[in-house]
Amino acid sequence: MRTIWTCSLVAALIVTLVPVAQAAGERKTVLERGDCEVTVGDRDAAGNNLVIAYCSWTVAFDKLKQAFADVSSHDEYLSSVAQSAVLDDGRVLQVHQAAGIADRQITLAFTEVDLDDGGYRVSWTRADKQEALGEGRVDAPTDDGHWQVRPGKDGVQKVEYSLRYDAGGRVPTWIVRTFQKGGIADICDEMLAAASKL
Numbered sequence: 001m002r003t004i005w006t007c008s009l010v011a012a013l014i015v016t017l018v019p020v021a022q023a024a025g026e027r028k029t030v031l032e033r034g035d036c037e038v039t040v041g042d043r044d045a046a047g048n049n050l051v052i053a054y055c056s057w058t059v060a061f062d063k064l065k066q067a068f069a070d071v072s073s074h075d076e077y078l079s080s081v082a083q084s085a086v087l088d089d090g091r092v093l094q095v096h097q098a099a100g101i102a103d104r105q106i107t108l109a110f111t112e113v114d115l116d117d118g119g120y121r122v123s124w125t126r127a128d129k130q131e132a133l134g135e136g137r138v139d140a141p142t143d144d145g146h147w148q149v150r151p152g153k154d155g156v157q158k159v160e161y162s163l164r165y166d167a168g169g170r171v172p173t174w175i176v177r178t179f180q181k182g183g184i185a186d187i188c189d190e191m192l193a194a195a196s197k198l
Contacts, residue, residue: 027052033185048142048166053188055159059195061151064159065120067195068147071110077194078187091127096140096167104140104167107131119150142166147191161188 027041036055043049057064067077071092075084082103083095096104109127114120123146133139145163152158161184 031182031185033182034189036185036188038184044164046142046166048164050162050164051184052163053159053161053184055161055188055192056152056156057159057192057195058156059192060155061120061149061157063195063198064149064157066198067191068120068122068149069112071122073194078190080183080187087131091129091131092124093131094143095134095137101138101167101171102169103134103137104169105131105133105137106140106143108143115148115150117150119148121146121148123147138167138169140166141168159188161191 027039029037029039031038034055035057036053038051038053040049040051067073071084072086073084075081075094080096080098081094082097083093085093087093087107090109092108092110094106094108096106107127107130108124110122110124112120112122123144125144126142130139143163143165145161145165148160148162150158163184
C-alpha cells in the first residue's frame with residue numbers, strides 16, 4: 001500500500017532540511033506550481049521548518065473534506081505514504097517512503113474540526129503511544145501538520161497543507177533538495193487528483 005498523511009516523508013523531508021536562511025517567523029516561497037504556492041519558514045528549536053502550501057482548487061468542498069478525512073485511504077492517494085492503518089484505538093500507523101533512504105514510521109493522532117467560517121481542518125501529530133518499529137524502519141520523531149479547506153468564491157476552494165517533519169536518522173542532502181523543490185507540491189497534486197475522483 002502507498003499511503004499519505006502526514007503526510008508524507010516527502011513533505012517532511014522538505015521541512016527538516018530547508019536552508020537556514022530564514023529567520024524565525026519569516027516565510028519564503030520556494031515553489032509555485034499550478035494553483036499552489038509552497039512556502040517554508042517558522043523553524044522550531046530542533047531546526048525543522050514549517051512547510052505550508054497555499055492552493056486554490058476548483059473541486060467541490062465536500063469532496064475535499066471527504067478526501068482529507070479519509071485517513072485510511074491516504075496510502076492510496078499519496079505516493080510518499082506506504083501505509084496508513086487506523087488502529088483499534090483510533091491512532092494511525094503510517095509508514096513514509098522516499099527513494100534512497102529507509103522507510104520512516106510514526107504513529108499519529110488525528111483531529112477533525114469544523115471551523116467557524118464554514119471551513120474544515122484535519123490535523124495530526126505524533127501520538128503519545130507509538131507502535132513497535134517494523135524491521136528496517138527508522139522512527140520519525142516529528143510529524144505535525146494539517147489539511148484545511150475554506151469555501152471560496154465561484155467554486156474555488158482555499159486549501160492549506162502544512163507540515164513540520166523530522167525524518168530522523170540521516171537524510172542525504174540531494175533528497176532534501178528534491179523535496180524542497182517539489183515534494184510538497186507532489187503531495188498536493190496527488191490529493192487534488194484523489195478528491196477530484198470522488
